[in-house]
Each structure stands twice: as structure tokens, then as C-alpha cells.
Amino acid sequence: MAVSTKHSITSALTAPYGRAHCADGFTMIEVMIVVAIVAILAAIALPNYADYIKRGKIIEATTGLSDARTRFEQSFLDNRTYADVAGSCGKIQTAAGAPLKGFDLDCCTTAPTAAAFTCTASGKATEGMSGFTYSIDQANLKRTTGTGAWGVTSATCWILRRDGSCS
Numbered sequence: 001m002a003v004s005t006k007h008s009i010t011s012a013l014t015a016p017y018g019r020a021h022c023a024d025g026f027t028m029i030e031v032m033i034v035v036a037i038v039a040i041l042a043a044i045a046l047p048n049y050a051d052y053i054k055r056g057k058i059i060e061a062t063t064g065l066s067d068a069r070t071r072f073e074q075s076f077l078d079n080r081t082y083a084d085v086a087g088s089c090g091k092i093q094t095a096a097g098a099p100l101k102g103f104d105l106d107c108c109t110t111a112p113t114a115a116a117f118t119c120t121a122s123g124k125a126t127e128g129m130s131g132f133t134y135s136i137d138q139a140n141l142k143r144t145t146g147t148g149a150w151g152v153t154s155a156t157c158w159i160l161r162r163d164g165s166c167s
Contacts, residue, residue: 057102
């Protein structure tokens with residue numbers, strides 16, 4: 001009696017109940033290795049992404065401060081004073097563009113005098129910028145008086161990064 005080649009190959013590949021011996025899915029070790037790799041990548045990427053978002057909001061604040069300074073200088077050229085001539089302080093703040101998302105821009109906390117002004121951008125806690133404070137004055141002196149959890153300040157520049165680098 002001759003044995004069919006087709007039958008003997010098929011019977012060698014199948015289990016006793018007719019199922020093929022193939023690996024289905026992943027082992028628990030393989031899954032745990034993948035989870036560990038993803039966790040390590042997330043631990044590195046998420047803080048960097050959060051700093052990236054903060055740096056974007058800081059640029060928005062420094063741009064608003066620079067724009068407000070330009071408008072103060074335009075007002076000074078027209079009036080020969082930085083003082084609040086005919087409510088120009090309020091006009092400068094509204095003309096400085098759309099409200100900043102992550103910061104409050106204030107050029108009138110300390111009333112501008114004939115020869116001086118100071119504009120300040122203070123971070124909004126609701127936007128994750130609590131403790132961040134930047135300022136500019138008539139001499140174009142840029143100051144960073146607070147950077148929240150970064151904990152660095154500067155009396156001569158705007159700090160843009162966690163490492164204390166300035167613009």
C-alpha cells in the first residue's frame with residue numbers, strides 16, 4: 001500500500017486535532033520589552049515637548065513686549081514724552097496686537113514718566129506659565145525676573161531656554 005506524499009506532508013505539519021503548529025501572537029516577555037522601550041522614549045520626549053511649548057509661549061511674550069516698546073517710541077516721537085498723554089498707554093496695549101495667550105502684557109502698572117517706561121509680560125498660570133516674567137524699558141533693557149520651575153533669571157536679557165540661554 002502506497003502512502004500519498006501529500007498526506008504525509010500535511011500530517012507532519014498539523015497537530016493531533018488538525019491545527020497547524022504556528023506561533024500565534026507575542027509572548028509576554030516580548031510585550032513587556034516593547035512597553036519598557038515606549039516608557040523610556042516617553043520619559044525623554046514628554047519633558048522636551050513641554051519645554052518646546054513653553055518656548056513658543058515665551059516668544060509670543062517677547063514679541064509682544066518688543067511691539068509695545070516700538071509703539072512707545074512712536075508715541076515719544078509724536079509727543080516728546082513717554083508719559084500717558086491722552087491715554088496713550090492704554091492705546092499702546094490694545095494696538096500691540098491680539099491678547100497674548102500665555103502672558104498678560106502690562107505697560108501701565110508703573111505709570112510711564114516723561115523719560116521712562118517699563119512694560120512687563122507675566123505668565124498666566126492657566127497656560128502653564130506661572131512664574132515667568134519678562135520686561136523691557138525705554139533703554140531697550142530686557143530683563144527676565146522669573147522663569148517658574150526653571151529657576152533662572154537675568155538682568156540683561158530674555159531667557160528662552162531651561163539652560164538659561166538668552167535672546
